[in-house]
Amino acid sequence: ATLDDVKARGKLECGVNTGLVGFAAPDANGRWEGFDAAYCRAVAAAVLGDPDAVEFVPLTTKTRFTALAAAEVDVLSRNTTWTFSRDVDLKFEFVGVNYYDGQGFMAPKNLGVSSAKELDGATVCIQTGTTTELNLADFFRANNISYEPVPIETNAEGQTQYLAGACDVYTTDASGLAATRATFEDPSAHVILPEIISKEPLGPLVRHGDPEWGDIARWTLNALIAAEELGVTSANIEELAAGSDNPEINRLLGTEGNLGEMLGLEADWAKNAIMAGGNYGEIFAKTIGESTPIGLARGLNAQWKDGGILYVPPFR
Amino acid sequence: MNDLSFVRTEMLPERDPPPSTTGVIGWLRKNMFDGVWNTLLTIASIGLIVWVLGHILPWIWSPTWNAGSLDQCREIVGASGKASGACWGVIHERWPQMLYGFYPAELRLRPTLAFFLLFIALIPVLFNMISRRMNWFLLALVLFVATFFTASSALMIVVQIVLAAAVLYIGYTLVANSGSDRAEQIAAGARRLPNPLIFTALYVFLMPWLLWGGTIWTPVGAALGFVIGWLVFRLLAPVLGTLTAIILAFAAPVLWWLLLNGLFASAMHAILPFGLEPVESRQFGGLLLSVTIGVTAIAVSLPMGIVLALGRQSDLVIVKSLSVIFIEFIRGVPLITLLFVASVLLNIFLPPGTDFDIILRVIIMATVFASAYMAEVIRGGLAALPKGQYEAADALGLDYWKAQRLIIMPQALKISIPGIVSTFIGLFKDTTLVSIIGLLDPVGLSNSIRADTNWNGIVWELYGFIALLFFIFTFSMSRYSMYLERRLRTDHR
Amino acid sequence: MTTLTDPPKESFRLSMLIYDSRYRSMTIQIVALIAVLTLIGWLISNTAQNLADLGKQPSFSFLGESAGYDINQRLIDYENQDSHLRAAFVGLLNTLLVAFMGCIAATLVGVFVGVLRLSNNWVVARLMTIYVEMFRNVPVLLWIILVMAILIETLPAPRAFRGETPEASMMLGDSVAFTNRGFYVPEPLFSRGIGDVHLFGEAALRFDVSLDLIAVVATFIAGLLISGLITRRADRIQAATGDRPRTWHWKAAVIVIPTVAVLAILGFYLGKPELQGFNFAGGTHMRNSLIALWLALSLYTAAFIAEIVRAGILAISKGQTEAAAALGLRQRRIMSLVVLPQALRVIIPPLISQYLNLTKNSSLAIAVGYMDITGTLMGITLNQTGRELETILIGMLIYLTISLTISFVMNLYNDAVKLRER
């Protein structure tokens, strides 16, 4: 089973993007940083107790599924949209959603468009090998307008083309649009159009057929989200782990009950996972949140209590 | 016809040519301003050069070396009052990554050492005019220098002293003995230094160990495989005949490597633990990755190429057609498709459960790719050998394998060296394609670096730097292969 | 001492399999064959096993399913509801297009540079050397990316053509626009056209052929043939009288006049690109990805071709030129009668292998998003359907077919021009 493999190996192999601003990119010391990378660390911390026991495997859109299927990676945390066919036909198991996204458009202000429906005849930059190009084709077909696609391999490439005016609009997941716009010399000269033409629930996934491992991946993600909901942060976690009044926190942090044992992990698995990079909110704020250059608002990704749709099953 | 007779009494002295044909002016006239058309061409060319440089140089000259992000660069450039300028900070921050990828910083001495040792290992193969002494001297020197980059310990100091002594001694003999002295010494029966090819053979095992680390016993075991093969051949050839012995001599080491070497290595390691910290191939990146793929693939493809070339030359129909099919198939498809195979299909072709990492798989496909080209290069070398060499070998009673080993291959390989070098250059350049399947070679890394919020939006500096890296490598190699070609042409030995 | 009585008829012994040259080769071959077959069998059984584990059955039916994605640069009509097979076909045509254009451009540039490298103008020769070294020593992938970046960064965007005082303007009488989205050039149109023929009905490989274009091209080729006849006649006249009549005006006339006439009859006019909405409309649009790939491949390959051409010309010994000059032949005739026919023999074989390389390198199109066969079949189709094995196999076979065709032609040529020796 995957869990045994990982434990034997002492390292978690985690598939990430070869480079996507805010989500996964190596820094000057070769340390992978970003929203997706943080999830990998959390899983490693949960399973092995060490957030740095991760081997990051950069994958392209083409290689990501084969790498997962061939067990080259234990978990794929690479802004992958959860779709029916990927789950069912390609035989993967999505363990949840860590980012609710949707495909949008960005255009320069001076292009003078305020809605995607006005884009008849426009040149559109899209990243290939993802669901975006199919969404795009569907959207334009449905609205009966024409467009010219410019397929590009990487986000960096798309950004260059868009800025130079080689395409009128740039379409990708709204998070990506915001991230990209944030790094422009003059972000205010570009607008993100109101239409979100697709649902893009991004989440980590594992192989079919190993439900125990799937549970670990799923509940690690849930633990991060629940921690935020319950107010467990990396700052107060030591204190709370000593015991608190809230039984759910106690169960989560392993001071009560035997959730960890059920998963085949240590009792403090969730504590380790949260300590690796903080709870969901902390990770979000640190990597892509409003205080970072990327500046994404929580939006849909806020807790259900705060008007978002993050809603995790209870820990009991 | 006596009027025809003429005798010069005084020889004419040599005179200088008319001034307009010599000196700088003569040269300029002849080479740049010879006629209207040429003059126009010269002016146009100079204009082009000035125009290009005029655009590029100011951009390159930009005091942004210490900038920490693109925004800082923009500020610095803006402050200096220029419209645009390069942002060199990214190179400053990332060049170690571009060279070594994710190789642990404290271990980078190892690949560097492997790289320099590579040259020393190649010297006896490529430059046979450098003396043995010089070769050993360089080896000792490189090792000596390397010791200064390691943590000092008592053992290290002893090693340093020994190496320093070796450097001094060989260096002294190098300076003190001229070539003719040497000849006398040899005649007098003085001991010669061992053949540096020994080191070349060792290097084959040393290099993977330096790069990947791990216990020393794995490469030792691998080397043992060859010894086993040789022993099998020596012992069985008289009993079973050459052909059977050769087949067995190939099979035995393969069995050893596949089945027993792991056991051997772990057993020995348990008894005598000695090794380097292991580094996973996933941590290879940048230029190190390109060089590793290129060098390994070429080195391994050489024997495969020889076998394929012999197969293609053979008059055994089946062997020949198998070789031809393989060679033509590989040469007929683009490398990128082979890399796709490596990245998405190879695991499907291998027994369920085998999982070797993507870099090894890429090396395998690159080797397969290179071996087809290598086979053609070696076939060229074989074809350049006069038929008489084969006949003479036959007439002396050498069998096919001996003739190949002693007569044909040494010559054919020597003729092929320039071809091998250019195959290597081609492969080395082609290693950039691995970026397409997500490996972080310099090109792949440039995308990752641009995904860093600090450097998002940088284009030219990264590509320019990568282009320069490759240019330096391949240009020097291609010059070198041209030099070899010239030397081989005049080399009548 | 053996005397030559009847030699004892040897019966077959097992050792003869190894020591008898008649059997030995068979032994080796059978061993080799068995080894290879075992290897192949092993691979196939592994594959079957692995696919079964993954729950996939090799099947090509995905080719008939609707592709769902769009392709911007295409030679034949295609829309996202067409099948994957058709998308692959579009990609294949795109591969062939860029390979064809690349070979032509690379040859032109290569010959030009190769000849100029031999120029006695020092500056020019050096400049060409720099060009060759620069392009040969940097990976072609990097060149493709760089050329794309240069196109995007240096050429104006279509919006620069807009407004009262546009920053950029069209060229050649407002008929050509160089933008960073590609080049917009006029498109040939016919007002009294005779329509298209549809080939292959509704099959995935269907395509339209414009009868107008066929008519024009046919007329043009007929013109070429007639001008060939004129050359023949000139040869005959020269053979008979010694004087070679001047023929170029006749040739020009028979090529140009009928073609122009046909064009006029068909009501030929150029559809100029015009700025409309976001983009230029009308005209033919060559996408920047196509241009970048084309330029980078041609310039890269041209550096190699230049070396081949130079070597070819240098391979013709100076003695040949001198002998021809001493016979009184003029420079131009020396080139056309003595140097070129010989140099071509040396040049063509390596030239063709450069064409092969260029074609194979065109698979790097994905780096700039040009939708060739690698981008469609082995790219998006693979990603959308998850059929790695099938798509990559088909892709490799297609490249193999192209390569083998080219080298087959090359071998025919080589055999045809081999110098006869003693």
Add this chain to the structure above:
Amino acid sequence: MSAMEIEREVNRSQMQVSDKVAIEIKDMNKWYGSFHVLRDVNLTVYEGERIVIAGPSGSGKSTLIRCINRLEEHQSGQIVVDGTELSSDLKNVDKVRSEVGMVFQHFNLFPHLTILENCTLAPIWVRKIPRKEAEETAMHFLEKVKIPEQANKYPGQLSGGQQQRVAIARSLCMKPRIMLFDEPTSALDPEMIKEVLDTMIELAEEGMTMLVVTHEMGFAQQVANRVIFMDAGQIVEQNEPTEFFNNPQSERTKLFLSQIL
């Protein structure tokens, strides 16, 4: 030098020398870069003369005759061939070249053309002679050099001696008035030398003006009416052959002859 027995008796008187000037070289100088190859060369060749040029290697013999049909340019002085002065005027050069035939040491046949095509190429393209006629002429000369049967082979299929004879025939097809030979036999095997020299002797008998750079002193003695000895880029001595060989004047000539004979 392997001594050549030339059996045939050549009737020297039969070969006439007119007093019309064929080539006149006056104070000609040539440099390669700054190396002074030819120094103040003065030479008058009359029609029908057969001149042998000898001298040590590097003395400028080849350069001299290559200047005569301007395969090399001279930098000062005058060369007048058949009334036409060689200058940078291309027309003059063309005119001279079509009057002067040249045979090279390494034959320089065109390997991609048959023997016949080699011979008819220049007549057709330079002299504008109808192909049929050119072929007839070519066959005539090929017969003269005794290899008409090889006409449709390619140069690569012939032996060295045959190739050199083709080269002579090829030059002759242009009906030149002057023939230059630059060591025509030195790349040949001994057996083949004879074939070629025989051909040259025959030509000489017919009164062709010839300048021959050669080391075949037997040929010089038998055929030449003047021997020119060059050294260090200058004409050191020239004389009628018997005088030249039996009674050389200059020290250098003596030294040279002592080595070569």
Add this chain to the structure above:
Amino acid sequence: MSAMEIEREVNRSQMQVSDKVAIEIKDMNKWYGSFHVLRDVNLTVYEGERIVIAGPSGSGKSTLIRCINRLEEHQSGQIVVDGTELSSDLKNVDKVRSEVGMVFQHFNLFPHLTILENCTLAPIWVRKIPRKEAEETAMHFLEKVKIPEQANKYPGQLSGGQQQRVAIARSLCMKPRIMLFDEPTSALDPEMIKEVLDTMIELAEEGMTMLVVTHEMGFAQQVANRVIFMDAGQIVEQNEPTEFFNNPQSERTKLFLSQIL
């Protein structure tokens, strides 16, 4: 053919011919494709015989002697060398080859090995003689061919004549009982021919069985005890040399001798 003066007197009686058969060829036929090169060749060579094979070019001389050590395969008939029949049995072939030395027209020395290594290669790898011993033998034979001082040079540094002598020494190092020579002197300059012929004469004096394809009729007259004349793939005439040269029987032989002498 340039006539060679062979000065040394060879004592013919000194060279003994035994009545043991060294090579026996019976009704041997060979085809190249469909071209019948050798037709019904019958030949018996006794130990110690020195046979010269002559004949026009293309008559199959080389092919015949190459069949004897199976550099070429024959298609019918028998060849028995030193008691071993040449068949497809590789062991026999190996055995024969180690008994028969061969010297080629173009020497075929191994350019990447020194002279000494050239000579010791086969003894070490085929005869499995220790290197030291092999080197001693090699030096012995190099002395015999008078170039011991060149032992550590490479073939490319030697003149043609020296190279051919090395080739002979290399063959001798295998201590063969029969030596085959295929035009050993025809690629050499005249001066060098003598060196090589001298060496061969010396060998002959020692009683080595030799088959020599050559055009050096002087050598044949002096050394051979039998001359074989071949034409069109068959043996046309064979005789003792004086008879052969003075009194040829067949028309073809006469014609051939008239051309070559």
